[in-house]
Amino acid sequence: MNQPLGYLKEVLSNYTDRSDVCQEIYSIIREHDFTTEESFVRKLSNEQIDFLNKILPDEIDHAREVEDSERVEQLNEVFELLY
Incomplete structure (x- = not known):
């Protein structure tokens, strides 16, 4: 699996019980082998893009707070493409 999408999938797993849109995005990642x-x-x-635009800034900030530069970089790669 593409590494940034692996990090995104992990983040989404925290939201799947609260959001149908999140479940859809999670399924898209699971069902396709994106390169x-x-x-x-x-x-x-x-x-789905709107949902990611809402959650990713907080997730990226959290990764910065815990000094996980790899996670920041990988999530940022996806976030930058949403615009």
């Missing part, structure tokens, strides 16, 4: 983050983002609906 790039771009190919993943192209699969997303506007609603």
Whole structure:
């Protein structure tokens, strides 16, 4: 699995019990073997992109707080493509 999407999948697992949109995104990652983050983002609906735009800044900030620079970098790679 693409490493940034692996980190994203891990983050999403914290939200799947609270959000149907999150469950959809999680399923997309699980069911497809994306080689790039771009190919993943192209699969997303506007609603799914909006969801990620809401949660990723907080997740990236949390990774910075715990000094997990690898996680910051990987999540940022996905986040930057959402615009």
